[in-house]
Structure formats: structure tokens, C-alpha cells
Amino acid sequence: xxxxxxxxxxxxxxxxxxxxxxxxxxxxxxxxxxxxxxxxxxxxxxxxxxxxxxxxxxxxxxxxxxxxxxxxxxxxxxxxxxxxxxxxxxxxxxxxxxxxxxxxxxxxxxxxxxxxxxxxxxxxxxxxxxxxxxxxxxxxxxxxxxxxxxxxxxxxxxxxxxx
Amino acid sequence: xxxxxxxxxxxxxxxxxxxxxxxxxxxxxxxxxxxxxxxxxxxxxxxxxxxxxxxxxxxxxxxxxxxxxxxxxxxxxxxxxxxxxxxxxxxxxxxxxxxxxxxxxxxxxxxxxxxxxxxxxxxxxxxxxxxxxxxxxxxxxxxxxxxxxxxxxxxxxxxxxxxxxxxxxxxxxxxxxxxxxxxxxxxxxxxxxxxxxxxxxxxxxxxxxxxxxxxxxxxxxxxxxxxxxxxxxxxxxxxxxxxxxxxxxxxxxxxxxxxxxxxxxxxxxxxxxxxxxxxxxxxxxxxxxxxxxxxxxxxxxxxxxxxxxxxxxxxxxxxxxxxxxxxxxxxxxxxxxxxxxxxxxxxxxxxxxxxxxxxxxxxxxxxxxxxxxxxxxxxxxxxxxxxxxxxxxxxxxxxxxxxxxxxxxxxxxxxxxxxxxxxxxxxxxxxxxxxxxxxxxxxxxxxxxxxxxxxxxxxxxxxxxxxxxxxxxxxxxxxxxxxxxxxxxxxxxxxxxxxxxxxx
Numbered sequence: 001x002x003x004x005x006x007x008x009x010x011x012x013x014x015x016x017x018x019x020x021x022x023x024x025x026x027x028x029x030x031x032x033x034x035x036x037x038x039x040x041x042x043x044x045x046x047x048x049x050x051x052x053x054x055x056x057x058x059x060x061x062x063x064x065x066x067x068x069x070x071x072x073x074x075x076x077x078x079x080x081x082x083x084x085x086x087x088x089x090x091x092x093x094x095x096x097x098x099x100x101x102x103x104x105x106x107x108x109x110x111x112x113x114x115x116x117x118x119x120x121x122x123x124x125x126x127x128x129x130x131x132x133x134x135x136x137x138x139x140x141x142x143x144x145x146x147x148x149x150x151x152x153x154x155x156x157x158x159x160x161x162x163x
Numbered sequence: 164x165x166x167x168x169x170x171x172x173x174x175x176x177x178x179x180x181x182x183x184x185x186x187x188x189x190x191x192x193x194x195x196x197x198x199x200x201x202x203x204x205x206x207x208x209x210x211x212x213x214x215x216x217x218x219x220x221x222x223x224x225x226x227x228x229x230x231x232x233x234x235x236x237x238x239x240x241x242x243x244x245x246x247x248x249x250x251x252x253x254x255x256x257x258x259x260x261x262x263x264x265x266x267x268x269x270x271x272x273x274x275x276x277x278x279x280x281x282x283x284x285x286x287x288x289x290x291x292x293x294x295x296x297x298x299x300x301x302x303x304x305x306x307x308x309x310x311x312x313x314x315x316x317x318x319x320x321x322x323x324x325x326x327x328x329x330x331x332x333x334x335x336x337x338x339x340x341x342x343x344x345x346x347x348x349x350x351x352x353x354x355x356x357x358x359x360x361x362x363x364x365x366x367x368x369x370x371x372x373x374x375x376x377x378x379x380x381x382x383x384x385x386x387x388x389x390x391x392x393x394x395x396x397x398x399x400x401x402x403x404x405x406x407x408x409x410x411x412x413x414x415x416x417x418x419x420x421x422x423x424x425x426x427x428x429x430x431x432x433x434x435x436x437x438x439x440x441x442x443x444x445x446x447x448x449x450x451x452x453x454x455x456x457x458x459x460x461x462x463x464x465x466x467x468x469x470x471x472x473x474x475x476x477x478x479x480x481x482x483x484x485x486x487x488x489x490x491x492x493x494x495x496x497x498x499x500x501x502x503x504x505x506x507x508x509x510x511x512x513x514x515x516x517x518x519x520x521x522x523x524x525x526x527x528x529x530x531x532x533x534x535x536x537x538x539x540x541x542x543x544x545x546x547x548x549x550x551x552x553x554x555x556x557x558x559x560x561x562x563x564x565x566x567x568x569x570x571x572x573x574x575x576x577x578x579x580x581x582x583x584x585x586x587x588x589x590x591x592x593x594x595x596x597x598x599x600x601x602x603x604x605x606x607x608x609x610x611x612x613x614x615x616x617x618x619x620x621x622x623x624x625x626x627x628x629x630x631x632x633x634x635x636x637x638x639x640x641x642x643x644x645x646x647x648x649x650x651x652x653x654x655x656x657x658x659x660x661x662x663x664x665x666x667x
Contacts, residue, residue: 007330010592014334021341031353038622043348043355046610047341054337061330079388092386096580099563103573112560119382119559124389125552138557142564145199150210152568 007065014058021051088122095119107157112139173519176221177527185222186524189229190531194539196230197237199565203250203370204234205490206569212494220502221517225524227495232284232474232528235434236536239276239467244269244546245558247378251369252434252470254600255442257377258324259455259462266458270544274404275460276467277536279416281529283468286420287427287475288525295483302428302480307615308626312636313429314609317436317601319643320443324597326456329651332598335589339602342367349611350618362574370569371578372603374562379583380590382555389552404460412464415445419465423472428479432608433489434470439601441469456595475525481506482518 026047036042079085095118102111116135125131143162146152156162176182189211196207211230215223238250243260256276263272325332345356346366357363419441426437445465446455455462480486485507487493499506504514511518566579589596620626627633
């Protein structure tokens with residue numbers, strides 16, 4: 001992406017984020033006692049100040065982008081097949097979401113084995129056999145270390161429990 | 164007893180197989196634990212503590228100090244090899260260490276990290292021995308206003324790690340400062356962006372944010388475009404760090420060590436800000452400043468010197484005043500107490516032999532760190548040889564285990580994933596991650612000290628200018644900001660015509 005486009009997009013994003021913080025997020029999700037003697041001691045002061053500075057940074061980005069020359073070269077996508085790339089990106093997002101759901105249910109070891117195998121598939125590994133073997137071994141070794149050496153209560157899940 | 168008597172007594176306590184074995188084992192355990200993301204030096208020291216109960220006081224404390232020192236260095240190994248800092252202290256090492264590994268110079272980066280760590284460790288230990296009393300009294304004069312001005316000055320580091328655009332760096336820092344406000348308010352205990360979730364009341368877990376920001380975006384980037392990494396595997400590289408490299412970086416190492424000593428002596432700051440400040444100063448003064456962030460050996464040296472310089476110095480307030488400088492020294496003070504020792508001024512009178520034995524042990528630990536660190540580098544070098552298609556899924560699984568282990572919290576794993584997407588967005592939009600991290604570390608310190616200062620003064624800002632220390636940091640901040648603005652204007656003037664040429 002060209003610098004000018006990048007700065008305009010980021011600048012607009014920063015201003016929108018600042019407006020959202022000032023108008024919605026801070027009034028709703030930051031609470032302050034009513035008897036605060038001075039605004040600078042209030043829990044609201046810092047988020048307000050930061051939201052304001054974010055907005056100013058956004059304006060700064062837009063202003064600098066105006067001074068930059070417009071790009072004449074067309075944008076080039078960094079992947080050959082963009083729809084497939086977006087599909088892979090959606091898949092890794094789904095893997096992360098499913099991981100969060102599965103961790104307490106089937107346990108960290110089994111979830112990690114699946115995560116390893118699916119991620120290796122998504123990154124199109126050239127060593128599928130090694131990847132599959134590692135998908136089984138790496139979580140088991142990590143479990144042995146964290147559970148039995150470091151004394152971490154690794155989630156075991158409701159089905160198959162490891163010693 | 165005279166100095167020589169105390170020294171001899173101390174030597175007799177350390178010069179035995181048990182103490183040397185404890186130190187060696189401690190350093191080895193520390194390096195290994197530091198090299199595993201999520202197993203921070205703090206956790207390693209805490210896990211080792213029960214093993215010291217049955218040992219002699221000096222042997223047990225040396226074991227813990229070995230783990231501490233090894234842990235701080237160990238964090239640099241995954242930071243360089245897989246862009247996953249093993250400890251928060253090594254987050255600055257990522258900036259140049261990982262690009263060097265990408266260029267096939269992982270061996271050189273790891274070697275320099277080791278040399279810089281050992282040098283800084285030695286300087287820090289010597290500072291502890293020579294200036295403990297002076298530095299402790301200096302550190303005691305730091306109140307909230309002094310802390311605030313120090314933090315404000317430290318935030319100017321952001322300019323040094325913002326890369327090609329200062330505004331993008333500022334935006335990144337704002338995001339970091341905003342996320343640092345999540346949790347219960349320190350003074351009034353009210354909720355800020357907790358959304359009624361108890362997991363957010365303590366704020367976002369630092370390790371989860373750190374790993375999410377650095378390691379996960381690399382994995383997502385590989386998923387987006389696996390072809391770039393197709394069958395790619397790195398090697399340690401034939402090149403190893405040479406004495407000429409060390410000599411070239413020596414100034415930055417010494418400067419970083421002193422920054423570490425200075426910040427380490429002040430309770431509550433920690434190694435990560437020191438590493439970033441050292442890195443920023445090295446970049447500011449280096450003739451190769453343009454190469455920083457792209458794989459400059461001096462950047463690795465400065466970051467490692469900064470974080471290891473803290474290790475010995477955090478013992479200054481501990482031994483001289485009985486005040487723990489950070490979480491690790493708080494655990495170590497527990498070990499002292501378990502063995503019936505009370506750190507503080509009286510310990511220099513009542514247990515001078517133990518104090519001198521610790522000093523000697525600390526010096527020896529630097530030598531152990533050098534040899535054990537060298538072995539560890541050669542042991543971990545195989546990580547660099549693993550094909551990306553196997554390494555990256557393994558890193559993802561390691562991150563899940565590591566982040567969970569910090570607080571036994573699945574929620575933290577979710578935070579790591581969320582931060583991974585934030586980091587990927589930042590990568591795509593060329594927003595540097597380092598300012599985010601610095602702001603996230605310094606943000607709470609800045610805000611808390613500012614509000615405490617205001618509480619002390621009844622909201623009068625005059626307190627922020629109350630003495631020579633505050634004036635010193637204000638002056639440094641103003642000079643640095645002036646220099647940044649001047650450099651920015653110069654760069655804009657210089658690059659303007661070049662950009663027009665390159666974009667048309």
C-alpha cells in the first residue's frame with residue numbers, strides 16, 4: 001500500500017476510534033466516583049487524554065498525507081490467489097476461535113494436536129509426515145514438562161485424561 | 164572486621180563444590196526456563212525457591228540468583244530464533260535479533276547477546292559491590308514526581324523505534340497506552356474497560372500481549388502467503404560473533420549496562436524499559452542508525468546489555484535497604500527470610516560474610532553464564548534448522564501452553580490470539596509494534612505516578628518540578644523532543660524529492 005493511502009486510512013481510522021472512545025466507550029465502560037475533587041485525579045482523565053491524542057495523531061496523519069504526492073503505480077497484491085489467501089486467513093481465525101471453545105472441553109493436549117495439524121496444513125508444509133508426527137509429540141512433550149516439571153494445572157478436558 | 168577479613172570469610176563460604184554446583188545449576192535452569200516462552204525468569208525463580216529450603220543459606224540464595232541471571236539471558240534465545248521473547252526483558256532483542264536470524268546470522272546474534280549479557284552482568288555486579296550504598300540512597304530520593312518525569316523521558320524512546328514514520332509510531336503508542344488502562348483504577352478501584360469481566364480487572368496479561376504481538380502475526384502472515392516461506396529454512400549461519408564485532412558494539416554495551424544499573428537500582432521499573440532505553444540510546448548515537456530494526460548487531464548488544472545490566476543492580480535496594488526492586492527480588496527476599504536473614508543496612512554489619520559471599524558468587528555467576536550460555540546456544544541452534552512448515556505450528560502450540568502457564572488462564576490464551584490479530588493488522592499497515600509495547604509497559608507507571616504526585620500536591624502541577632532529579636529529566640525530555648522534531652523536519656525535506664521520484 002502506498003504511504004498516502006495508508007496514512008489517509010489510518011488517519012480516518014484513528015479519528016473514528018477517538019470519537020468512539022470519547023462519545024461511547026469512555027462514558028459507558030469507564031466508571032468514576034462522583035466525589036473526585038479534581039478532574040486530573042479522575043479515572044476518566046487518562047482515557048480522555050489518550051483518546052484526544054489519538055484523534056490528534058489521526059488528524060496529523062491526514063495532514064501529512066495531503067502533502068505527499070499521489071501514487072501513480074497501481075496497487076499490487078502480495079499473493080497470487082487472493083480469495084484462497086482470504087480463505088486461509090478465515091480458517092486460522094476459525095482455528096483460534098475453536099481452540100478457545102475446545103480447550104476446556106477436550107483439554108489442552110488434544111486441542112493442541114489438532115491446532116498443530118490444521119496449521120501445518122494451512123501453511124502448506126513440505127514435510128507432512130514430520131508435521132503429523134510433531135503434531136502428536138510436541139503437545140505431549142509440552143504437557144509432560146508443564147504439568148510434571150513446572151507444576152502447571154494443564155486443562156485435561158472431560159474425555160481422555162493424561163497421567 | 165576489616166574489608167579483607169570479610170572478603171576472605173565470603174570466599175570461604177563460596178569456594179566449595181556445593182556453591183559452585185548451585186550457581187551452575189541455577190544458571191542452567193534459568194537459561195532453559197527463559198528460553199521457553201511463558202516460563203519467565205520470575206516463574207523459574209518461584210519454582211526453584213522450595214528447593215532452597217534444605218540448603219545452606221548462601222547455597223540456596225546463589226541457586227536463586229543463578230536462575231535469575233540465566234533466565235534473563237535465556238529469554239533472548241527464542242526472541243532471536245522464533246520472534247517470541249521468552250521474557251518481557253528480551254522484547255527489545257526481537258527488534259534486531261529476529262531480522263538477523265532471517266538473514267542467516269542467528270549464530271552471530273545469539274553470540275552477541277551472550278557477550279553483551281555477560282559484560283553487562285559483570286558491570287552490574289561490580290556496580291552492586293562498589294556503589295550499593297550510594298545508589299540505594301539515590302534510589303530512595305525517587306518519589307512519584309521523579310518517577311513520572313523518568314517515565315515521560317523513557318517514552319521518548321518511541322521516536323527511536325518508530326521506524327519510517329513517527330506518526331505511525333505515535334499511533335501505535337496510543338494504542339498501547341489505551342490498552343494499558345484496562346482494569347481496575349489504582350486509586351479509586353473503579354472499572355475501566357472491563358466490560359463486567361472479572362478476568363479483565365487485573366488488566367491484560369503482559370506475556371499474552373507480548374507473545375500475541377510478536378509471534379502470532381508471523382504465523383498469520385505465513386498462513387496468508389505460505390509461498391514466501393515455501394520450504395524455507397534458516398540456519399545459524401557460518402558467521403559467529405567476532406572480537407571485532409564485540410569491539411564495535413562495546414560502547415553501546417557499556418552504555419546499556421550503566422542504563423541497566425541506573426534503572427535497576429530504582430525499585431519498580433524492571434528490565435524491559437531498561438532494554439528499550441538502552442536500544443534507543445544506541446540507535447541515536449550509532450553511525451549505523453539506519454540499519455536498526457533491520458538486523459543491526461549493535462541493536463542486539465544494546466538491548467541485551469540494558470536488560471542484563473538490571474540483574475545485579477536490582478539487588479542494590481534489596482541488600483542495602485531491604486526493598487525488593489522487582490517481583491524476582493521479592494521472591495529472593497523471601498528466601499533470605501526463610502533462612503532467618505533480614506536484608507537491609509543491618510545485614511552489612513550482622514552478616515557481612517554472607518554479603519561478601521554473595522558478591523563473589525555473583526561475579527562467578529557471570530563466568531558460568533558465559534560457558535552455560537554458549538552451550539545453550541549450540542543446543543538451541545537446531546531450532547533454526549527446523550523447516551518453517553513444522554516450526555510455525557510448533558511455535559503456535561508452544562505459545563498456547565506458555566501463555567496459559569503464566570496465570571493458568573484460558574482467557575489469557577484468548578487475549579494472545581486477539582493481540583495476534585491486532586499485531587497482524589499493524590504488520591499489514593506498517594505500524595511498528597515496538598512503540599505499542601513500550602507504551603504498554605510504561606503507561607501504567609506513567610499514569611499511576613502522575614496521579615500519585617497530584618494526590619500528594621493537592622493537584623498542583625508544581626510538584627512535577629520539585630527538585631534537581633525532576634528538572635534533570637524534564638531537561639532531557641525537552642532536548643530529546645527538540646532533537647526528534649529537528650530530525651523529522653530534516654528527514655521530510657530530504658525524502659520529499661526522493662519519494663516523488665520513486666512513486667512516479
